[in-house]
Amino acid sequence: MIVPFVADWRHSAVKVHGSSFRYLREGALFLLFIILVILLCLAFVGTRIEVLRTGYRLSAAREANRTLLHENSQLLVESATLKSPERVERIAVTELGMIYPDRNQVIQLSE
Numbered sequence: 001m002i003v004p005f006v007a008d009w010r011h012s013a014v015k016v017h018g019s020s021f022r023y024l025r026e027g028a029l030f031l032l033f034i035i036l037v038i039l040l041c042l043a044f045v046g047t048r049i050e051v052l053r054t055g056y057r058l059s060a061a062r063e064a065n066r067t068l069l070h071e072n073s074q075l076l077v078e079s080a081t082l083k084s085p086e087r088v089e090r091i092a093v094t095e096l097g098m099i100y101p102d103r104n105q106v107i108q109l110s111e
Helices: 006-083 085-094
Strands: none
Touching: 006 085
16 A cells, blocks of 8 residues: 555544544433433433322321221220210129118218
8 A cells, every 4th residue: 555645644544533533422422311311211200100109108098097087986986885884883783783882881081
């Protein structure tokens, strides 16, 4: 191969190498940009999925709260019914065989 001007050959080689490097650099930057866009999209989708999951958990917690409040109100009514003096007296007399004491069986303490 005969090269008439050595300086021109080196200059053209550097030019070809420089333009190849520029295309490589632009391609790498474009690939980096695409990867960044994909990562941002994945992050956005991930946050939306987490929002949906949190919404479902919140809905389930609200339903459980409603159920527990209803059960609590039923238990309060049942507790009040079981504590009623009439019921306690009836069970004491009929089931336990208790009777009211006579006056002479009661001792009053003075303060």
